[in-house]
Amino acid sequence: MPIKIFSHQADPDGLGCIILSKKCFDEVDYTLCKNVPDLDYKLDKFIINEEYLNYEKIFITDLCPSIKILEKINLNEELINKLLVIDHHSSNLEKVKDYSYSFVYINILSCATKLFYDYLKKHWALILPDKTLKEYVNLTDLHDTWKWKETNNLEAYHLETLLHKLGTIGYLNHFIDKLDFVSRHFEYTDEEKKWIREQLEEEQKYLDNLLKRVIYKKIGKINYGIVYGLYNYRNSLSDKLKDNKSCDVLIFIAVDNETISFRSITDIEVKSIAHEFNGGGHDKAASCSLNHENERKIIEKFLS
Numbered sequence: 001m002p003i004k005i006f007s008h009q010a011d012p013d014g015l016g017c018i019i020l021s022k023k024c025f026d027e028v029d030y031t032l033c034k035n036v037p038d039l040d041y042k043l044d045k046f047i048i049n050e051e052y053l054n055y056e057k058i059f060i061t062d063l064c065p066s067i068k069i070l071e072k073i074n075l076n077e078e079l080i081n082k083l084l085v086i087d088h089h090s091s092n093l094e095k096v097k098d099y100s101y102s103f104v105y106i107n108i109l110s111c112a113t114k115l116f117y118d119y120l121k122k123h124w125a126l127i128l129p130d131k132t133l134k135e136y137v138n139l140t141d142l143h144d145t146w147k148w149k150e151t152n153n154l155e156a157y158h159l160e161t162l163l164h165k166l167g168t169i170g171y172l173n174h175f176i177d178k179l180d181f182v183s184r185h186f187e188y189t190d191e192e193k194k195w196i197r198e199q200l201e202e203e204q205k206y207l208d209n210l211l212k213r214v215i216y217k218k219i220g221k222i223n224y225g226i227v228y229g230l231y232n233y234r235n236s237l238s239d240k241l242k243d244n245k246s247c248d249v250l251i252f253i254a255v256d257n258e259t260i261s262f263r264s265i266t267d268i269e270v271k272s273i274a275h276e277f278n279g280g281g282h283d284k285a286a287s288c289s290l291n292h293e294n295e296r297k298i299i300e301k302f303l304s
């Protein structure tokens with residue numbers, strides 16, 4: 001019987017989980033989800049249509065369903081037995097603490113790919129001890145938990161650069177091919193290095209423009225920077241603003257991903273801002289979905 005995985009489509013971490021599942025199981029169906037509402041919608045359909053009957057095991061990685069869906073799962077014994085949620089977002093700890101049954105697996109210190117890798121090694125023993133794969137998982141962890149910044153590990157950062165260059169499906173296919181079971185160090189090939197260079201040049205041009213379009217608004221002691229831009233640039237713009245120290249919090253409205261991202265520039269906690277808009281995430285990086293209601297509230301509060 002095949003395996004089903006629902007994962008976060010936005011970053012190397014969510015995609016890393018799909019790559020691992022493809023390495024571990026023969027037959028995998030995956031569904032990419034933009035955010036929690038998108039996951040809820042797709043999962044609800046999956047439950048209503050009883051699609052879960054066709055799968056041996058169902059994983060939800062780098063995302064956690066809302067309480068409404070968790071309740072629904074809780075009523076279905078077959079789902080409880082088959083389903084495992086592997087997430088690491090601290091805002092979800094609150095959400096799942098009432099669900100004591102075994103399908104929720106959250107750890108805020110590691111990325112989802114690392115949690116999933118450890119789980120697969122322990123419970124499925126299908127991933128051979130493999131240097132390349134292990135190093136790839138570590139780079140994904142360094143990238144996703146921002147630990148790469150401490151040592152300026154550009155190899156980790158460039159996973160994101162490659163994702164931007166290749167697109168979601170391109171990234172998945174590329175790394176599924178690249179990460180074979182030959183034990184050698186993870187290294188970028190000359191072709192990958194060329195893609196990285198090209199992408200960085202393009203990003204630089206776009207970022208220089210974006211930086212000029214940021215609108216600043218001071219409310220109380222906090223200076224907010226608000227901008228509409230392409231989702232892929234939310235983190236690099238936040239880095240640029242950190243260099244300039246021109247605001248405390250970045251509010252990045254990404255129409256292409258239908259999300260609003262909140263980034264802490266000067267150590268201000270932003271998860272609570274995301275909560276105001278029914279979102280969540282980490283203390284220094286959070287987000288909510290871009291719907292009419294949220295956009296109207298953002299414009300009223302920060303752009304008028």
Ligand SMILES: [Mn+2]
Pocket residue numbers: 013014062088111112144
């Ligand atoms: Mn993640």
